[in-house]
Amino acid sequence: MAKEKVILAYSGGLDTTAIIPWLKENFDYEVICCCIDCGQEEELDGLEERAISCGASKLYILDVVDEFCDEYIVPCVQAHAVYENKYLLGTSMARPLIAKKLVEVARKEGAVAICHGATGKGNDQIRFELGIKALAPDIKIIAAWRNDKWTMDSRESEIEYCKAHGINLPFSADSSYSRDRNLWHISHEGLELEDPSLEPNYKHLLVLGKTPQDAPDVPTTVTMTFEGGVPKSVNGKEMKVSDIIRTLNKLGGENGIGIVDIVENRVVGMKSRGVYETPGGTILYEAHQQLEELILDRDTYTMKKDMGNKFADIVYEGKWFTPLREAEQAFIESTQKYVTGEVTFKLYKGNIIKAGTKSPYSLYNESIASFKTGDLYDHHDAEGFINLFGLSSKVRAMKMQEVESNK
Template sequence: MKEKVILAYSGGLDTTVIIPWLKENYDYDVVCVCIDVGQGNELDGLEERARLSGAVKLYIEDVIDEFCDDYVVPCVQANAVYENKYLLGTSMARPVIAKRLVEIARAEGATAICHGATGKGNDQVRFELGIKALAPDLKIIAPWRIWDISSREEEIDYCHAHGIDLPFSMNNSYSRDRNLWHISHEGLELEDPAAAPDYDHLLVLGVSPEKAPDEGEIVTMTFEKGIPVSVNGKEMKVADIITTLNELGGKHGIGIIDIVENRVVGMKSRGVYETPGGTILLEAHQQLEELILDRSTITLKKEMGNKFADVVYEGKWFTPLREAIQAFIESTQQYVTGEVKFKLYKGNIIKQGTTSPYSLYNESIASFTTGDLYDHRDAEGFINLFGLSLKVRAMKMAEVEKNKK
């Protein structure tokens, strides 16, 4: 009996070519696994395509709710954003995909897992670190680091030579990755940092701010312990909240970023990311936190959130460090409960009011009118102590200067 290999399968040209290549070079039975994290109609027709390409079996695994509940929510609670812009759309989907690939490899008795990530990108790191952490005994095969194929034309020729005549076009388009949280775009004019993006041709989830409606739209959200639970008064599971916010945000030109980021492998790359719902969700969560968390907690949480973003971006989800940071983040979310209202208008999210039963905002203290809990005269003693080190240093420096004369 032949050994089995699990192929992370999308149905695109790259993973289609890999099927006959694995059979030819390793004599494996190829089991294709497509992990559904919200790619939408990209999954249409995969069964026939996998069969015609020579796979012995195809799994289509719906992990959308697991992705949203166990991977997206912790990133939202952490306010995790990589390099101040990237909302980790591709990054946080990779560990749930790796986890499911390993589970199916165990069920099938496979000896290897194969992925179609290139040797220049981040995904090879994320997939392989996940697999190593969960199944260190499994062999990992990365064809793009091994084979001699170097172009789309050569891939199509390889398919034809192995009796696969699927309708792959030679169109020159963007390289995209899509899930429920976002869609990324790379390639074409984006490879030149000096070139402006062609948004009319590029955008998928929404419109540019210029083409958004001239009238804003009020949206209300509620959270319980840092987890979103409703939009405009309707309670929904997290996946449906993201879907709803994607529609609202896309309509109003929310969440389009153009970034030159630093990849794990050392190079810089430019991409345009559309994250309409995620951008709204993170902004709403932060609006609520600033009402509830104390200054010291917010300060440390920002540092931990940035570290959490780095850990996720680098593919280190299945590590003690990620678990430890997440435990801290979750402890800060105990009272992050309340309602956030905002207006969406031409790419902007504009506050319209925030309420929480755990709000630390006290009008009596904050008001210019003197309240019972704050005596203006107390500030003098506080400032004297708060600035004591500055005063002592200034006195010492004055003494030093005097002694020089």
């Protein structure tokens, strides 16, 4: 009889390498590995040979970079979704897409289960599993690190397990940063970062760029265009979103942009310290907001800020495949109809400095905003407005005076 199949979310790292023989030994499954390429670059090198040599029957490598950019990154940029004022959701926004693709492969292969190697302390277990439950509630989920049959608790024990199963791989038991990379960002955890009192060792840590101190002493001027809230060009060259992000990553990395050191609140209740590199994403967020400031009316802009914070929470918590995310995104997309125009800014030693914004839908009116008196604004109109706007404050002050005088 043919064995039942399990789809393993496979990165090629030590954890998922050890999980292949573990699944075969403890569940007697046929293990099919699936790597979702969201822009991991050289991390994908040699994956197929490694997966097969460890006992997998096959490996899928699915290139979803453009889908990731167009359907997951762009909505977050448009929402200006930032978790706890710093984190641009680089890992968070990729997880629902990975879950979606794992389900698609599971359906194609007729698999009964999907397995992931996320630990029981992190957010990714929530994001993967909420996505799978929303899209395929009938498929079993195996979380290796939470399974009673998983006895490994360190890199050393995982390496020994692999060796015992005839797998000799170039993994070291030496401690190193725990990293997650895709086209949008790279995150770093572990080593000195586990002590918030210590400064990050940036010379060994950074991958995508350099520190602001090491950036050039002259600014780099960049011009971007947007149409309907979607980035269209950089320095006069039209590109698809993924290439725009690649271009901005290079420019931002060279100028020390987008390095964030944060102690964040994980969904599971603990605080976690990490350093994120998001050079291109930081530029894209700021450029988009620079244009929105010119175009959105005050009430819409205010409401959108609140919605953006909520959107960030939704993405961070793995609730992408929910009616609430769809409804919030529909509102956000409705605000983007006229977010079209050109923004210019300078990158200089970690800073993004405005250098001009223009749009055919700009609500900035010089004849109103100018210190000169224009036809559309009479300074005397402000007196009645202030009287009404401050009426409640005045009434309260009068009452307090009356109370004090009667003492």
